[in-house]
Amino acid sequence: MKSRDQEVPEQYTKCNISSKKRYLRKEEGLKMSYLYVCEQGAVIGVSGNRFQVKYKDGMTKSIPMETMEVIEVFGKIQLTTQCLDTCLTRGINVIFYSQYGSYYGRLVSTNHVNVGRQRRQAELGASGDFNLGMSRRIIDAKIRNQIVILRRYARNTNYDIKRPVAEMQYMCQKVQEGTSVEQIMGFEGNAAKIYFKVLGQLINPEFVFSGRTRRPPLDPFNSMISLGYSIVLNEIYGKLEARGLNPYFGVMHSDREKHPTLASDLMEEWRAVLVDSTALSMLNGHELEKEDFYSNVEEPGVFLTNEGFKTYIQKLEKKFRADNKYLTYVDYSVSFRRAIDLQIGQLIKAIETANVEEYKPIIIR
Numbered sequence: 001m002k003s004r005d006q007e008v009p010e011q012y013t014k015c016n017i018s019s020k021k022r023y024l025r026k027e028e029g030l031k032m033s034y035l036y037v038c039e040q041g042a043v044i045g046v047s048g049n050r051f052q053v054k055y056k057d058g059m060t061k062s063i064p065m066e067t068m069e070v071i072e073v074f075g076k077i078q079l080t081t082q083c084l085d086t087c088l089t090r091g092i093n094v095i096f097y098s099q100y101g102s103y104y105g106r107l108v109s110t111n112h113v114n115v116g117r118q119r120r121q122a123e124l125g126a127s128g129d130f131n132l133g134m135s136r137r138i139i140d141a142k143i144r145n146q147i148v149i150l151r152r153y154a155r156n157t158n159y160d161i162k163r164p165v166a167e168m169q170y171m172c173q174k175v176q177e178g179t180s181v182e183q184i185m186g187f188e189g190n191a192a193k194i195y196f197k198v199l200g201q202l203i204n205p206e207f208v209f210s211g212r213t214r215r216p217p218l219d220p221f222n223s224m225i226s227l228g229y230s231i232v233l234n235e236i237y238g239k240l241e242a243r244g245l246n247p248y249f250g251v252m253h254s255d256r257e258k259h260p261t262l263a264s265d266l267m268e269e270w271r272a273v274l275v276d277s278t279a280l281s282m283l284n285g286h287e288l289e290k291e292d293f294y295s296n297v298e299e300p301g302v303f304l305t306n307e308g309f310k311t312y313i314q315k316l317e318k319k320f321r322a323d324n325k326y327l328t329y330v331d332y333s334v335s336f337r338r339a340i341d342l343q344i345g346q347l348i349k350a351i352e353t354a355n356v357e358e359y360k361p362i363i364i365r
Contacts, residue, residue, distance in 0.1 A: 002292060004167075032068045036313060038074040040099070045080040053222050070238060072231075075099035093238040103230050106238070114244025121351050125249050133356030134265070135181045135252040139188045139267040141361035143172050146195045148364050149272045153202040153280055162193045164276050181252055199276070204283045206290055216301025220293045222277055223302045228275030228316055229267070235337070236270075237263040239344050245351075266343065269361045274336060278319050
């Protein structure tokens with residue numbers, strides 16, 4: 001996302017190496033960092049044992065190498081050869097976006113490659129039963145999570161959601177009865193139409209939302225969730241590669257050129273949990289106002305301003321780091337980011353045993 005005057009939010013010019021930090025596990029004291037760099041013309045390099053970002057105004061910020069996990073850059077950001085070499089050697093993902101948040105690509109090392117696991121993954125990809133079983137579990141969880149979000153935000157309104165919820169619950173039932181992945185995706189599409197229609201009634205009336213629009217997003221809510229989905233998708237993409245899986249060998253979505261379908265598959269259960277809930281919370285809680293969005297003739301669509309971008313990224317990162325106890329197979333709290341890691345571990349178990357029952361999707365309450 002990018003602002004009208006093509007400047008970057010204050011958060012990123014002054015402290016974007018600040019602390020997008022999290023605990024990997026409760027038993028580990030190591031904090032890992034997610035670095036977002038958005039100021040156009042900034043240069044990321046290496047000095048000693050630290051990553052260093054130099055800004056056009058002369059300011060310099062740095063962060064220890066050992067804490068770095070992901071670097072995300074938006075727009076015209078330079079990375080020195082030494083920085084690239086360090087990232088490849090240490091297995092640090094670098095993700096490239098346009099100024100507006102469109103995904104371009106990523107830099108990854110080959111340290112993570114697990115040929116045997118990917119062969120097994122490819123073999124199972126040809127199994128209709130495995131794909132069908134995984135699709136049922138993921139889509140059932142997605143619809144259930146959407147229903148929870150609707151109920152949460154309908155509490156403070158007079159809008160009656162009983163009928164749309166019943167219709168979505170019926171879609172969950174149909175998902176369990178589906179005999180093909182295509183059928184299941186059809187039921188998911190029907191549930192999504194109902195879901196987004198109801199959301200339009202639950203969002204702050206100042207922000208008109210009449211349905212999902214993508215390239216470009218045509219209203220503030222679509223603008224927020226499009227950026228959020230892109231960030232979540234690429235988090236999952238990187239975690240899949242880090243565990244030796246191929247992000248392009250999907251089980252549910254149809255193969256598309258240059259699209260990581262497995263990452264798209266796994267993201268489905270997280271859309272409402274992480275992104276929709278954050279966007280709704282911010283708009284209904286007046287954390288963002290209409291002035292935090294803009295549109296213009298040169299770049300059709302609705303986009304976050306500098307300050308709006310900063311506020312949204314801070315809130316989304318806070319959501320990633322929030323603890324929860326929604327996973328049924330662990331008896332302790334974990335952050336949502338750690339929960340994604342654990343879910344990928346469950347997927348690996350399912351692949352290695354050819355048993356979809358090993359995969360237990362996250363379902364919020």
